[in-house]
């Protein structure tokens with residue numbers, strides 16, 4: 001029996017993500033929460049003839065804390081795509097003022113109603129919202145770093161797709177590790193390693209540069225194409241679902257590794273080693289081995305295998321992440 005809750009379920013990401021979860025055989029209960037329109041989305045999904053039960057919750061007023069409590073009660077996995085998306089000309093950090101408060105209040109509700117859940121944060125700016133959730137859960141005395149995931153999977157999905165387009169191959173040929181954070185130059189695709197190495201090496205230096213830039217700023221392509229109506233939703237739902245599915249598979253005993261933006265807390269195997277390699281940052285995206293309890297091991301050794309150019313990119317990412325992380329921690333602890 002697995003209960004999954006989606007907070008922000010009526011939004012651009014929330015709806016297709018909930019649809020994918022509705023057809024996942026490992027999910028027995030799908031709980032939808034949003035400040036608007038959740039009942040309509042819930043009624044719609046509930047007609048799908050899969051075995052999971054769907055319930056939807058919307059607060060009756062700004063003061064109503066019961067609805068979110070009911071939505072989260074006993075959830076095993078909570079996914080948060082709640083908050084505002086970018087418009088052209090905005091950075092992800094420009095969303096901080098609105099989304100930080102939304103994410104913090106949802107983290108408080110998780111602490112009260114689903115303290116043992118795996119928590120997946122999609123809301124931007126991920127580089128800061130994940131530290132906010134960590135600090136909020138810590139303050140409530142229920143923090144377990146192994147269960148907190150910043151969702152950077154869309155960067156991996158893009159990295160696979162974009163190299164396939166550049167090399168004339170298939171995206172399914174690759175599973176590129178993308179590390180660092182989730183905004184602009186904090187996103188570092190490691191094309192020089194593993195399945196992508198051969199095809200990446202065959203590109204010209206200019207093509208390689210363009211490809212890396214495209215992964216780092218892929219979100220802008222969608223924001224511009226949507227021309228003020230939002231950012232990536234369908235590809236994000238796909239990516240968020242991939243991480244959720246991987247976690248559920250790992251819980252049921254399968255060996256799975258995914259990249260995620262995590263707290264490099266020393267309680268996690270390999271995190272202390274990783275932290276030393278990223279100038280003592282508390283949060284960084286790296287490949288992790290998943291297991292029954294969440295993040296079992298950080299695959300930090302990848303940091304020792306990167307190319308000279310990737311080293312430089314990682315240094316730039318580290319410089320920017322420091323401020324993003326501090327901003328989140330300060331907000332949560334003020």
Ligand code: NAD
Nearest residue numbers: 008010011012013034035081082083084085122123124236
């Ligand atoms: P959207 O506006 O379409 O949907 C957001 C939903 O959140 C809305 O339905 C809104 O009512 C709901 N919401 C607002 N406050 C809430 C609260 N307190 N509790 C519950 N629900 C609440 O936006 P979207 O396109 O779905 O994007 C959502 C977020 O995801 C944005 O911050 C966006 O930047 C981010 N995003 C992240 C990634 C990533 O890779 N991590 C990718 C794409 C988008």
Ligand code: LMR
Nearest residue numbers: 086092124219220231232
């Ligand atoms: C993305 O990478 O598509 C998301 O983070 C949304 C955005 O603002 O670009």
